[in-house]
Amino acid sequence: MSPMLTIAKREFRSYFDSPLAYVVMCLTFLLLGLAFFMYGGGFWQIDRASLQLLFEYTPVGLSVLVVPVVTMRLIAEEKRSGTLEMLITLPVNDSDVILGKYLGALGLVMALVVATALYPIAMFGWPWNLGVLDTGPVWAGYVGLTLFSAAAVAIGLLVSTLTESQAVAFFITFFVLLILWFAEAAANQVSGGLGDLLTHVCFQSRLEGFTRGLIDTRDVVFFLSVTVVALMVAFRALERRKWS
Amino acid sequence: MTTDVMISASGLTKKFGSVRALDNVSFEVRRGEVVGFLGPNGAGKSTTMRILTCFIAPTAGSAKVAGRDVFEDPLGVRRGVGYLPQRAPLYGDMSVQEYLKFTAEIRGLDDHTFSRRLGKVIEVCGLAQTLGKQISHLSHGYRQRVGLGQALIHDPPILILDEPTSDLDPNEKAEVLRYIDEIGKDRTILLSTHNLAEVEQSCARAIIVSKGRVVADGPLDDIRGKTGHVRYLVTVDEQHGESGHAPPKAIELETALAGLAGARAVNELPTDERAHRFELAADQAGDLRAEIFRLMVAKGWTLLELRRDAQSLDTVFRELTRGEQRLDAGRSAEVDEDDDVDDVDDEPEADSADTEDKE
Numbered sequence: 001m002s003p004m005l006t007i008a009k010r011e012f013r014s015y016f017d018s019p020l021a022y023v024v025m026c027l028t029f030l031l032l033g034l035a036f037f038m039y040g041g042g043f044w045q046i047d048r049a050s051l052q053l054l055f056e057y058t059p060v061g062l063s064v065l066v067v068p069v070v071t072m073r074l075i076a077e078e079k080r081s082g083t084l085e086m087l088i089t090l091p092v093n094d095s096d097v098i099l100g101k102y103l104g105a106l107g108l109v110m111a112l113v114v115a116t117a118l119y120p121i122a123m124f125g126w127p128w129n130l131g132v133l134d135t136g137p138v139w140a141g142y143v144g145l146t147l148f149s150a151a152a153v154a155i156g157l158l159v160s161t162l163t164e165s166q167a168v169a170f171f172i173t174f175f176v177l178l179i180l181w182f183a184e185a186a187a188n189q190v191s192g193g194l195g196d197l198l199t200h201v202c203f204q205s206r207l208e209g210f211t212r213g214l215i216d217t218r219d220v221v222f223f224l225s226v227t228v229v230a231l232m233v234a235f236r237a238l239e240r241r242k243w244s
Numbered sequence: 245m246t247t248d249v250m251i252s253a254s255g256l257t258k259k260f261g262s263v264r265a266l267d268n269v270s271f272e273v274r275r276g277e278v279v280g281f282l283g284p285n286g287a288g289k290s291t292t293m294r295i296l297t298c299f300i301a302p303t304a305g306s307a308k309v310a311g312r313d314v315f316e317d318p319l320g321v322r323r324g325v326g327y328l329p330q331r332a333p334l335y336g337d338m339s340v341q342e343y344l345k346f347t348a349e350i351r352g353l354d355d356h357t358f359s360r361r362l363g364k365v366i367e368v369c370g371l372a373q374t375l376g377k378q379i380s381h382l383s384h385g386y387r388q389r390v391g392l393g394q395a396l397i398h399d400p401p402i403l404i405l406d407e408p409t410s411d412l413d414p415n416e417k418a419e420v421l422r423y424i425d426e427i428g429k430d431r432t433i434l435l436s437t438h439n440l441a442e443v444e445q446s447c448a449r450a451i452i453v454s455k456g457r458v459v460a461d462g463p464l465d466d467i468r469g470k471t472g473h474v475r476y477l478v479t480v481d482e483q484h485g486e487s488g489h490a491p492p493k494a495i496e497l498e499t500a501l502a503g504l505a506g507a508r509a510v511n512e513l514p515t516d517e518r519a520h521r522f523e524l525a526a527d528q529a530g531d532l533r534a535e536i537f538r539l540m541v542a543k544g545w546t547l548l549e550l551r552r553d554a555q556s557l558d559t560v561f562r563e564l565t566r567g568e569q570r571l572d573a574g575r576s577a578e579v580d581e582d583d584d585v586d587d588v589d590d591e592p593e594a595d596s597a598d599t600e601d602k603e
Contacts, residue, residue, distance in 0.1 A: 006349045010335075017337040082333030086394075089297040089329070090350045091322040242301040244260070 004096040004103070007087075011104025015070070024069050025112060028061050032116065035061075049131030054119050055141035055211040059148050059203065062109065063177035067149070070108055071156025072169040074101045075238065079164045098157070098235045106153045113145050137213030144210025147223035148203060152177055154230035161237040177203075248275045250402050250432040251296060255305035258291050258456075265291045267456040268305070275401075278428040280443035281436040283453035284565050289436040290330055292453070293406050296434075297327045310402055323351070326395030330406040332387045336380030340371060340390050343379060347394045361397050368426055369393045370419070385416030392423060403433045409442055421446050440557045450557075454565040468554030469528065470564075473508065475553055476524040476532055481546035483518055489544025494520050500539055506530050519548055 001009075015021035035057045037043055043053055078084035087097060124133035156173040163169050179186070180203045187198035199205065206223065209216045251273040258266040266288045273279050283289050294300045296309055298318035307314045310324030334343055344365065348358040366372050369389045374382060379390060388408060395403055408424065409417045424435065424446050437443060443450050443464070450467055452460040460467050478501065485491045492500075494512060497520050502510045506526045513521040526532055533552055540547040 001349060003350045003352075006346065010338075010346055014335070014337050081336075082329065082331065083335055085294070085299055085329045086327075086333050089299050089322055089325075089327045090347060091319045091352075092350060093319065241299075 002096070003090070003092040004100040007092070007097060007100025008103035008107065011074070011101055012107045015104075015108050020069065021108060024066055025115075028066055028112060029115070031065075032057055032061055036119070049124065049133050051120055051133070051138055051141065052211055054116060055145065055207070058113070058116055058145060059207055060181065062112075062145075062149060062152060063181050063203070064174060066109060066112060067152040067156045067177060068170045068173040070105050071153055071160055071173060072166045073160065074105055074157050075161040075234075076163050076166050076169045080166075094238050095235055098161075098231060098238060102153065102157050102231060102234075105157065106150060109149045109153055110146065113142070113149055116145075117142075134213070137211065140210045140213045140215050143215060144207050144219075147210075147220060148207055151203075151223045151226040151230070154227040154234070155180075158230040158234040158237070161234045249273070249308075250275050250277075251307075251309050251434060253292065253296065253305070253307040256292065256295060256302045256307060257304040258288070258295065258300070259303045265456050266295075266302070269453065269456065269458055270305075271451050271458060271461055273432055273434055275432055276430070277449060278424075278433045278435065278447045280447035280450040281434055281453070282438065282440070282443055282450050282561065283436075284438060286455075287453045287565070288456040289453060290406055291456075293327070293329075293404050293434070293436060296321075296404055297325060298322060323398075324400055324402055326398070326400040326403045328388075328391045328395045328403075328405045328408055331411060332391030334379045334387060334390055334394075337378070339376055339378050340382075340393075341375045343390065344393055344397055348397050351398045353398060358397075361399060364399075365393045365396050368396065369423055383416075384411045385413070385419065388412060388416070388420055389423070392420070392427070396427065401431060403427065403431055403435075405433065405435045407436055407438070409437060409439065417442070440561055444557055452561060452564055459564045460560070464557060465554055467560055468557055470560055473525050474528050475559075476526065476536065477513075477521070477549060477551040477553070478524060478536060478547070479515070479519050479521045479549035480540070481518065481548055482520050484546060486544040486546055492520065492543065492545050497522060497545070500543065501536070504532055504535050504539065506532055521549075 032054075035042070036053050046053065075084065078087060088094065092100075120133060120138055122128060123130050155176055156169075159173045159176065160166075160169045163172070180201060182204065183198040183202035184205045187195045187202065190198070206219045209219055249272050252271075254270045256266050256269040257264070269288065269292060281289050281292070291300070295302050295314065296307055298314050298321050301315070309321045312320040312324065314321055335346075338346065341362075344362060345358065348361070353361065366375065369392050371386075371389055371393055374386055374390075379387060382390065388411075392405070392408065395405070405424070409420050412420060421442060424433065427433070428446070435443075435447065447464070449463050450460070451458060452467070460470060478497075480492060480497055482491055498510050498512065501507060501522055501524050504524075504526075507524055508527065509525040511523040511525075513523055515521040524532070524536075531552065533550055536550060537547065
């Protein structure tokens with residue numbers, strides 16, 4: 001197994017050695033369930049065989065809770081406890097460390113995302129059948145969620161490489177993702193170039209198309225670019241220790 | 245000859261901002277040598293080791309480890325080296341076996357090689373009882389052993405150990421030193437420490453650094469001889485004299501020893517009630533042992549021990565590194581004889597205690 005995958009595997013498994021992963025997963029599902037079925041009448045109010053709400057609420061939960069919690073310790077904790085030195089002085093490239101950590105964290109987030117498939121399966125397959133589900137938007141919604149998770153985890157990882165404190169990493173990631181989510185709403189308050197920029201980078205509006213079953217290349221490229229750029233900056237940030 | 249050089253540093257300089265942590269450090273370590281890398285805290289020991297393991301890059305200079313350049317082939321360097329960073333930072337959430345397996349996997353060992361090496365590592369580092377335990381539940385001594393274990397898992401020709409005995413109690417220290425002796429039989433080891441006794445116990449050669457510069461490098465005897473003095477250890481019975489003579493009082497003995505021709509300084513060393521123990525510094529040229537013996541006979545004192553050796557490493561170390569320490573304390577660089585002997589050793593201890601608290 002390549003060093004990168006070994007690191008990813010360790011990272012993924014270590015989530016389950018602390019209660020954190022369980023708490024976050026339970027909380028996420030509880031909140032998602034409440035929002036989906038209860039909030040403002042939820043799914044029943046819409047009265048259509050649609051999972052649009054699932055794809056609207058899940059990314060919010062991921063942004064404000066799951067991704068910041070899952071990514072906060074990635075590099076920050078290794079720096080604080082000194083284990084980073086042990087890890088990097090094994091025969092691994094800095095890129096193996098960044099990508100391994102990234103895949104480990106993304107793995108956990110994706111496990112959550114995949115677990116939400118219980119909704120369409122249980123509601124429109126077995127045991128209940130609440131109508132005929134249009135599967136197109138569901139698949140597109142999951143593509144969107146995957147791309148969104150990839151970008152959000154990359155941002156969380158980047159923040160974690162910039163600090164030694166998990167708490168600081170959590171709050172910065174939390175706010176960055178929150179701002180990116182509500183950027184369009186903020187854009188309406190400002191005019192000119194800044195407003196355009198905010199509209200352009202808004203995660204929420206970028207995901208809207210997917211939710212409706214529309215996979216737009218521009219949105220795909222947007223999320224992939226955010227992911228790649230964040231990972232590259234994280235790599236540089238990790239490498240900087242050599243020269244500082 | 246060149247193939248025999250396992251670690252070579254030439255002109256290593258490292259600046260952190262405007263601080264020069266290393267200043268033109270050069271040395272070589274040959275195959276099979278166990279070298280003590282000595283210096284007060286902040287002298288640049290860890291920085292040097294981090295450069296040698298490619299964790300950080302030098303501002304200037306270059307280094308080769310196992311024949312590979314730290315700039316050109318960092319992975320090659322790391323493959324040939326087992327490294328134990330200061331305070332053995334390990335993943336607390338893993339068990340000892342999981343951790344060793346993890347490092348072995350990253351190092352590309354297959355399962356068969358791993359289980360063979362694991363057996364050896366367990367034996368050498370004494371880990372049989374702790375294999376299944378979680379690392380965060382282990383004592384410092386055991387963590388250090390696990391740290392040594394991970395450094396040995398791939399059977400590297402070179403070991404770089406950064407203060408492997410700090411934070412340990414005396415028993416654990418002795419254990420770890422015994423392991424290092426065991427390991428060092430067929431390996432090249434660079435071992436940093438601020439504890440001189442350890443160097444005397446396990447290394448044949450020492451490199452002393454102070455304020456980022458190498459201030460001494462050579463076999464321990466040469467380093468001891470650096471100041472041109474020798475030391476005599478004299479132990480005399482405090483309770484009984486020979487055939488009716490009264491045993492000496494400390495002051496009598498001190499005066500008598502100081503009166504010998506060639507004696508430079510006399511120091512009383514701590515002992516129990518039964519004996520006086522003195523350290524006598526003298527010029528390297530002569531030999532005072534016969535004189536001392538005759539003095540004892542003439543006075544009717546019972547000589548329990550008489551030994552001549554080079555000056556203690558402790559003294560040399562203090563002389564070599566003291567000037568810098570004094571500047572730090574805001575005093576003049578002149579050597580002050582009243583200075584507390586333990587200056588050098590105390591600081592690091594306090595420092596490590598701090599870090600322990602944080603953890």
